[in-house]
Amino acid sequence: MKKIEAVIRVEKLEEVREALEKSGYPGIMITRIEGHGKQKGLIQQFRGREFKLELLPKIKMEIVAKDEDTEKIIDTIARTAKTGEVGDGKIFVYSVEDAIRVRTGEKGEKVI
């Protein structure tokens, strides 16, 4: 089992989720984070004074998938989340040791 962790643009959430829906995925956790990478900060303004917001709102998606599905899911995300501009985000992959389904108490890859 792998965990796929993707940081994407806030505006892309709906599109990516719909693409995943179509191509199939086991489940997802979505977290609203703030990120900082290569993308320049956002200029905001308040009562005439400008300032730079260094941390930009981003979406983190986490999917725990069977090893064999990992590739396809990563592809789907990478494809739909892309705009080609700086700030598109990154996808990280981790290994998962075990999984438990709370409702039934089952363990292992089959709960995914």
Place this chain on the structure above:
Amino acid sequence: MKKIEAVIRVEKLEEVREALEKSGYPGIMITRIEGHGKQKGLIQQFRGREFKLELLPKIKMEIVAKDEDTEKIIDTIARTAKTGEVGDGKIFVYSVEDAIRVRTGEKGEKVI
């Protein structure tokens, strides 16, 4: 060291945390996420128009524990978070390479 990552129902947070409190746990991180799995979306309504919320609010708990405590903690969570209905959530387990306590700078399993 293992990281136990549990996705549970929002309403179960208090109960699970109290159960953990009783049975003992080293520390916890709680994140408010939105999830999507087998559970059907929630119907909401606004000015006469219904719509389906695909992403449901969930709670993610993360606990980094010593290897030997992992089983018990997973058990406690799995037991108290269970309602038997779809949407109870999942628990994932990862391995942790190192841990540092900021206050003291100590490293390794002992900081847990």
Place this chain on the structure above:
Amino acid sequence: MKKIEAVIRVEKLEEVREALEKSGYPGIMITRIEGHGKQKGLIQQFRGREFKLELLPKIKMEIVAKDEDTEKIIDTIARTAKTGEVGDGKIFVYSVEDAIRVRTGEKGEKVI
């Protein structure tokens, strides 16, 4: 590649980020969490009635870094996040299997 996951005080976010900025880091994800560890709960009050908040607001920072940079980043965080009081937080380290840059589709350590 490693993922460095640090839980720090909310008030320390700005300082830590600036220190990282100076010493260099590849990118960051910041999440607003609630935590519970050794630190005692916070007493709050509402209409004359006091109560203890068990879960305290904390900041979780996650940085995926090349193996060789890990040490320095951990050091920077541990140094600047420290106050010496209970509640300073912890840093956990995980191994990362792969990384993909969405914008270009590139893979591996070079995308960090």
Place this chain on the structure above:
Amino acid sequence: MKLKGKRLILMALVILSLGLSALAFAQDPTGAKTLEANPQAPVDYVWVLVCGFLVMFMQPGFAMVETGFCRAKNATNLMAKNLMDFVIGSLGFFIIGYTILKGADKFGLFGTGPFFLLGGQYDVGKYLDFFWQLVFCATAATIVSGAVAERLKFSAYLIYSAAISLFIYPIYGHWVWGGGWLSQLPFGMGHLDFAGSGVVHTIGGMVGLAGAIALGPRFGKFAKDGKPKAILGHSMTLAALGAFILWFGWFGFNPGSTFNAHHLRISVIAVNTNLAAAAGAFMALIIVFLKTKKWDVGMALNGVLAGLVAITAPCAWVEAWAAVVIGLVAGLVVVLGVYGLERLGVDDPVGAVSVHGFNGIWGLISVGLFADGTYGNYATTEPFARGLFYGGGAGQLIAQLIGAATAAIWAFVMGYILFKVMDAIFGIRVSPEEELKGLDIPEHGTPAYPDFYTMNK
């Protein structure tokens, strides 16, 4: 001399026409005859209407205080309740409530007459009175939503709203303001309640108490050992906004209750209203500070409202320093009330019972103590009300105590029966799951803040 003479005639005209203005020329829908009979009427109409608008504006005040003091997951539900009690209240009071309150007295118990403002009631004076009575009735209705917040079914609240505006409020109101038995008590000047500490606030507060008891406390309000726990509201800014709106609206509530701008006493009433509110907030803030060493804004806001409720009955009959004293005591009463109810295991999420129920009673009593003989029964002519401290003896005080007890018992009993009967028939409390999730989505389908990450406590 000549001038003086003219002036006296003018005066006489004014006074004469004022005397007639109440019901004279009934059934004058156009208003021309009423104006002819009383050329001074316009300023009274303007005064009563503008004050009535301010009283109506107390509705969002209550809505904001209640929602601010409750959790985000029930905010839509509280908006729904605070809206619909005014809606149902307006319609119910129109259908029959007004007739019971102000119709022809029967046995000193209730009024009778045509419903729906029909049958000779199409008259500018009648409509003015109806408007005024309506906004007061709706204020009593909306008090209860706070005490039963976060767990009462919306359908039960709709029925409750109808019940209070159709008869619970109008009947008691008739006793005091409609010529009923309390107004004719043979003590002092009969039971006096200038702007409704009793009629509006004790009634609302004690029905709320009945509801809170019938429902039981919210999940999580008391620990297993019975120790009360705080459940924080979700917006101190909205709560404060609401309290300020109420303070503002109260300037319609109290001064407007002269129902007559020719009672220049309105300026005294305005001053008293303001000072009592300030004193109530001050006292509540200080007491809690002494206990917890924190400057507790929530309690200070309750203190504002406590002072306002308490001064509502006496505002026309007392002077400024007495208003300050009445307000200070009100601040004490609300703090003791909040702690006391918690000790008794009663869960009143916003403090409505202590603010309105208990301080309504205190306000009624204070008339019997502080009335200083400068204002009459909605009249600037003798007889004037006089309390114990101003040589009026115990008569007025007795009348006040009887009225206060009557209000408290009537409201509590009627409220308790109402909620218990509904509970027996269809259950008035939402399911535990709905309570945990919050009432917004199960009852209304609409979360209050869908764009924000909220916690569910």
Place this chain on the structure above:
Amino acid sequence: MKLKGKRLILMALVILSLGLSALAFAQDPTGAKTLEANPQAPVDYVWVLVCGFLVMFMQPGFAMVETGFCRAKNATNLMAKNLMDFVIGSLGFFIIGYTILKGADKFGLFGTGPFFLLGGQYDVGKYLDFFWQLVFCATAATIVSGAVAERLKFSAYLIYSAAISLFIYPIYGHWVWGGGWLSQLPFGMGHLDFAGSGVVHTIGGMVGLAGAIALGPRFGKFAKDGKPKAILGHSMTLAALGAFILWFGWFGFNPGSTFNAHHLRISVIAVNTNLAAAAGAFMALIIVFLKTKKWDVGMALNGVLAGLVAITAPCAWVEAWAAVVIGLVAGLVVVLGVYGLERLGVDDPVGAVSVHGFNGIWGLISVGLFADGTYGNYATTEPFARGLFYGGGAGQLIAQLIGAATAAIWAFVMGYILFKVMDAIFGIRVSPEEELKGLDIPEHGTPAYPDFYTMNK
């Protein structure tokens, strides 16, 4: 007898001076001459000003309803629009709008005269009238922001604000209230619109419809198959607060439109206004409950406003039960309107078109049905308006239908041309990226809630 005589003289004086008060003693900046001519003027001035203040206070009511019903990412933008339409409206109406509305009539089409309140207009009576007309104009202007919310460029909104206050509103207003052709229709008493169901609300609502159509729906409002989807607002508490503020402000809007406190009919108007609002909310709540089994607060709030808009034209001419009926129908109209527009693919984020446009028309029509012959053309003397149900025949109804059709067509056509021309020149819709991110940061630089974690939907 003597008394009676004096009284009659007094009356005569009052009536005489009232008759003169409108324009008599023009160019009296100090007000002393006006007072001398009409010693009863102060209460009228107080009435009109206080009601005018209440109408001005409807601005935050609109702002809160609209922002509450839209998403957090556009909240700053909605504040900006609701602020600046009042700002631009005030200045534009000052520059020329007022002259077009109330200047010397030309061909029954528009008014002429000096601009900028200059040229003999420095007069307390003139300024009073200007103030009153200004707050009404600004109300019409602010209605549109809801219909075009979440996608119209701010610069386009500034231009639109100027256009509506400079001529779209004043010209139609002149036809009805400035002595123009609609007021002189040879049916009934000519077209009647007491407080502006048509002049203010139909105009605002139909310009809004034009804007909504010209812009097209928000991204995500309709699925690919054309099925409408709900886009939730970000704060039910602010939306409810806004609706309550509007309800409160409407007590200035309607009763104040007598422009005269000596019309004691103001009490009837206040009662009707309140009952129609309540009935509208009740009906809207019930209908949606029957359909979805949820108590829909958002629609109930729309129902309040629908009832208020509908009663705005007839409020002075009908009695209480008719106000309830008018309100109930308004509740129905707004629900059907909201569903109907969605079916037609029109996206009106806050329901402004159904609330103001459609119910404005219903309000105008209802005058022709329910007017009961107790009030005249802003006069308490005959002739009185009489509708179909009160033996007045179809005359008044015809006048109402002509006026309603005129308002709808004028506003829609002018609005459509305006938005289309702007669109052709510089594009009125923000870019898709800006729409997705929300208008707050790209247009204003300022997010509304930077301290909160918000979702972007």
Place this chain on the structure above:
Amino acid sequence: MKLKGKRLILMALVILSLGLSALAFAQDPTGAKTLEANPQAPVDYVWVLVCGFLVMFMQPGFAMVETGFCRAKNATNLMAKNLMDFVIGSLGFFIIGYTILKGADKFGLFGTGPFFLLGGQYDVGKYLDFFWQLVFCATAATIVSGAVAERLKFSAYLIYSAAISLFIYPIYGHWVWGGGWLSQLPFGMGHLDFAGSGVVHTIGGMVGLAGAIALGPRFGKFAKDGKPKAILGHSMTLAALGAFILWFGWFGFNPGSTFNAHHLRISVIAVNTNLAAAAGAFMALIIVFLKTKKWDVGMALNGVLAGLVAITAPCAWVEAWAAVVIGLVAGLVVVLGVYGLERLGVDDPVGAVSVHGFNGIWGLISVGLFADGTYGNYATTEPFARGLFYGGGAGQLIAQLIGAATAAIWAFVMGYILFKVMDAIFGIRVSPEEELKGLDIPEHGTPAYPDFYTMNK
């Protein structure tokens, strides 16, 4: 002729009684004698009271603007401060402040007489005046909370509130409105400040400046190189709501300051007030747009308030176009003020100093320029005020400059001493940790938004 004669007599009666109304029949707690002496009094009482209620309602306006412009972590604290300054202000002004302001003049410096509204002050006219003066005093008090926001200890704020209402405000107020030396300057008609650009706003704003300087800037306001950084407020919707509420309340503040509804000039005042506010917002929006290419709502809201503050002194003495000009300049002043103070290293979180302090001064000066000879010293009879541009010479302007300088110096010096003395005794600034965490929990125990995920910036 006969008619004319009666009318003149009536007029004479009215004018006579108005002349007497102020203090005639002192100690008439019932109000009957006052009414007899002046049958026209009711409309004046209604006017003054309703306007006073509106002024009181400015309190939540300030509260919402300030909290909206500050961070969520200090929102409870700002509610506490905005509540308690009104509470302490009400009590302090009752205890002694009113006597200092309006008591028997001593040396042109302060008033003397009985405290606590005792000693022959139990009189409807006195209470009316007290109410009016009280709400003005409380407005001055609440201005300061914005300038010292997010870092001043709550206990220090309580003491400050007492100090400003007990003597800082009353003494200066006495100089201008209590018959003190400024009102008797031998230039023009003496120093003129119709509704308090100076008495209320310059005083509040300059005490605020003293506080902001004594405290130093908030942590994070200036970069290490001294460059100012923006610290965003937490709710543009609440800030806008607050500004609208203030705009609304100002219609009580300015027109009500005639203290007399028989001055029909109130309509001119209302128009001027509205136009200046609009012009201020317009100018502020445009200037910042030219600089940053963004439509800055926060500054536009400040512009509204700037226009309102500036027109407060001249509103009764100028005509509409002048009000627009005064407002436009006010918009410029507030923008320059905000940028200028930042350049000087002064941190005024909400712009209170620029809005109230600087524009209060501008408002005072503008009287000396634009007063056009159509209104007197709260009188519709000659002598009328006349400024430089209307052939009045420099006399009035000199009186205005002297008054403005006096207000600025008095307030700044007293404020600075006050804050510095408190600081020396117990320290007025919260600890750095408390400032970082926000004042809500350490000072009050209550977070403002516990159900929401908030960021701590």
